[in-house]
Amino acid sequence: MRAEQQRLRQDYLHAIASYCCVLVDLPQQLIHVAHIGDCLIEIQRPGGPINWLNRPHNLHSQAIWQEDVSGIQASRHLLTRSLNARRFHSPECLTTHFLTDARLLLCSDGYWYEHLHCGIDLQSVNDDASVLTMAHGEPTVELRSDCANLHEFPFSATSV
Template sequence: MGMEVSWHSQAGVRTDDNRDHGGIGIRGNETLCIIADGSSTAPDSGALAQAIIRELVDWYVVSDQAMTPETLLAQLPRLHENLSKQHRRASASYMIVHIGSDGTGIVLHAGDCLLGQRNDDGSIEWLNRPHTLANATGDLPITMIAGLPERHRLTRSFRSRECVAPDIGETRIETELLLATDGFWAELQPEDQLRFIEGNDIPMPANGDDRSVLRIRLENAAQDGGVRIREALAGNFYVRRG
C-alpha cells in the first residue's frame, strides 16, 4: 500500500507564532501521523505542540513494539510526565492516527483537532467530534459546533496540570484522510477548505486562528517504504523514518 502525505499550515493573527504542528513517523509499511494545536491563550503552547510531535515520532520510529491502542495509550502518561515539567502553563489539542500495513488505523485524540474522510464528490465527512463545551451535553453537527462561541472552551486536551485520557477509536483509509486543526474545520467555508487542501492560502480575517491540515492519500504504487512525502511541505512539520 502506497501513500502520499502533504501538510499545509497558515499562521493566524492571534499569536506571534504559528502554534499548529504536524509530523509523521515511518516504520516499514506503517505510519504514525500526528497533529497538535497549541492553545492561543496559554503561554508556551506552540513549543508544547512541537514537543508532543517530535517526542512521539522519535519514540515510534525506534520502538520495536507492535502498535495497538494500549501501546499508544501507555506512552501518553510518560510523555506527559516529561513535557509537563518543561511547559508548566501550556496546553494543546492533538490527533494521533496510526496506519498499519493493511490500511487500518488507530485513532487517539483530545481537544478540537478533527479526523476527516474525503468522499468521492470531494466533500469532507468528519469522523469524530471535538471536546468542547459547545457539544459537551450532546452530539451536534460540526457545522453547528463551528458557529458556537463555546467551542473555544475545551473539555479535554494535553495540559500540564493533569494527564487527561484521550478518546480512542478506529478507522480505515479508503482513499484519503485529513487531520485538521480548528482553524481549518471551524473557520473555513467548504469551498475554501478544498482550496486549502490543495496548498492555497486563504485570506485571513481580523481574528483568524492558525489553520492546518495533514492530508494522507492512497497511491497505487508503494514508494520509499510505502510513503511518499510531498516536497512542498510547509513549516512546522517533522518527518522521521525508522
C-alpha cells in the same frame, strides 16, 4: 502517555494543546487514531462528502455538529479535554478502514471550523489553520499551515 505528560510540568505548566496521532496500517488498510482536544480527522473520497471520524472535545461540539453556530465563535476554544501539564486526560482512540481511493486530512480547529465550516478564506481565518493530507498509496504527505503546529514522524512500512 501519562509518563510523558508528567514531563511537561517542568516547562509547560500553564500551556494546553490539542493533538491527533494517526498510524496508517497499509497492509491491513486500517487507520488507528488517538486524539484529544479540537483537532479533527476527515476521510474524503473523490467527489464525496466530508466524513469526520471524530468530534472536538469542547463545550460546543454538539452545537457545531447541529449547525447552530450562534455564540460559538468565542467559546468554542473551551476544551473539555486537552494535553496539559496539570492533569492527564486519556486520548480518545478509534480504528477504521482506509479506503484505497480516499485521502485522510488531519485538521486544526482554524482549518476545519473557520475555513471549512464557516467558509472563511484561509488567508482571513483568525485561528491557526493547518491541515496534513495523506492519500492512500501516495509516498508524500502534504502540509499546509500558517504556523508550526503539525509534526510528521517519518517511518518505513517495515518499522511498523
